[in-house]
Amino acid sequence: MTAKKVAIVTGAARGIGAAVAKRLASDGMAVAVLDLNAESCEGTVAAINEAGGKAIAVGADVSNEESVAAAVEKVVAELGGPTVLINNAGIIRDNMLFKMTVDDWDAVMGVHLRGAFLMSKACQKHMVDAGWGRIVNLSSTSALGNRGQANYSAAKAGMQGFTKTLAIELGKFGVTANAIAPGFIETEMTAATAARMGVEFEEFKKFSAAQIPVNRVGAPEDIAHTASFFASEGAGFVSGQVVYVAGGPKD
Numbered sequence: 552m553t554a555k556k557v558a559i560v561t562g563a564a565r566g567i568g569a570a571v572a573k574r575l576a577s578d579g580m581a582v583a584v585l586d587l588n589a590e591s592c593e594g595t596v597a598a599i600n601e602a603g604g605k606a607i608a609v610g611a612d613v614s615n616e617e618s619v620a621a622a623v624e625k626v627v628a629e630l631g632g633p634t635v636l637i638n639n640a641g642i643i644r645d646n647m648l649f650k651m652t653v654d655d656w657d658a659v660m661g662v663h664l665r666g667a668f669l670m671s672k673a674c675q676k677h678m679v680d681a682g683w684g685r686i687v688n689l690s691s692t693s694a695l696g697n698r699g700q701a702n703y704s705a706a707k708a709g710m711q712g713f714t715k716t717l718a719i720e721l722g723k724f725g726v727t728a729n730a731i732a733p734g735f736i737e738t739e740m741t742a743a744t745a746a747r748m749g750v751e752f753e754e755f756k757k758f759s760a761a762q763i764p765v766n767r768v769g770a771p772e773d774i775a776h777t778a779s780f781f782a783s784e785g786a787g788f789v790s791g792q793v794v795y796v797a798g799g800p801k802d
C-alpha cells in the first residue's frame with residue numbers, strides 16, 4: 552500500500568475548513584486539522600476517524616512564526632511531510648473605513664496574508680523534496696470590493712496575487728497553487744455578519760439567496776468539492792487560477 556498523502560487544513564475546527572478536512576480525508580489523505588486550539592479540532596478529527604480516515608488535531612496560530620514552525624514539525628513527526636496545504640484560517644473585523652482601527656486592519660492581514668505566507672513557506676520545502684505539492688488559498692468574492700470590509704477585501708485580493716506568484720515560483724517543482732473565492736457560505740462567519748448587521752440569520756440567508764443566480768446560499772461542502780479538485784492528482788496542469796464558487800459569475 553502506498554503511503555497516504557499528508558494534508559494540512561488551517562482553520563479546520565469548523566465551517567469551510569472542517570468540510571475541506573473531511574473531504575480530503577475521504578479522498579484518501581491523512582489530514583492535520585489545524586486551528587487556534589487543538590481541543591476545538593477534536594470534533595473534525597473524530598468525524599474523520601469514525602469514517603475510517605486518518606487525522607490529528609494541531610493547535611497553532613497561523614499568524615505566529617514560532618507557532619507555525621512547531622505545528623509543521625508536529626505534522627512531519629506524526630503524519631509525514633505535508634504536500635497539500637489549504638490556507639483557510641480566517642477572521643473578519645468589519646467596519647467602515649473611518650471607524651476601522653489599526654488593530655482591525657493588522658489582525659485581518661495577520662491571519663489571512665501573514666498566515667498564508669508563513670504556512671506556505673514552512674510547507675513548501677516538503678513539497679519541493681517530494682517533487683509534488685498542492686497549495687489552495689481561500690480568497691473571497693469580497694476581493695472585488697465590499698462595503699465595510701476594506702481590510703478583508705484587501706487581504707482576499709492579496710491572496711490572489713500571492714497564489715499566482717506561488718504558482719510561478721513553485722511550478723517547476725511539481726507544486727501547483729490555486730485560489731478559491733467563495734461567495735456566501737453558511738458558516739459561523741456569515742452568522743456573525745448577520746448578527747453585526749442586526750438581522751436574523753434566516754432572513755439574511757433568504758435575502759442573500761435571492762441575489763444569487765442558483766437561488767441558494769453555499770454550503771461548506773461546495774468549497775470542499777473545489778478544494779478536492781485542486782488537490783487532486785489530475786489537476787497538475789491547473790495552476791495560478793482563482794475559481795469563484797459563488798453560485799454565479801463574479802469576476
Ligand code: NAP
Pocket residue numbers: 561562563564565566567568585586587588591611612613614638639640641642662666689690691692732733734735736737738739740741
Ligand atoms: P469560520 O467559521 O469563522 O472559521 C474560521 C476558522 O479559522 C475558525 O475555526 C477560527 O478559529 C480559525 N482561525 C481564526 N484565526 C486563526 C489563526 N490565527 N490561526 C488558526 N486558525 C484561526 O469561517 P468560514 O466561514 O469557515 O471561512 C473559512 C475561510 O473562507 C476564511 O478564510 C474566510 O475568509 C473564507 N470565506 C468565507 C466565506 C463565507 O461566506 N463563509 C466567504 C468567502 C470566503 P476560532 O474559532 O478559534 O476563531
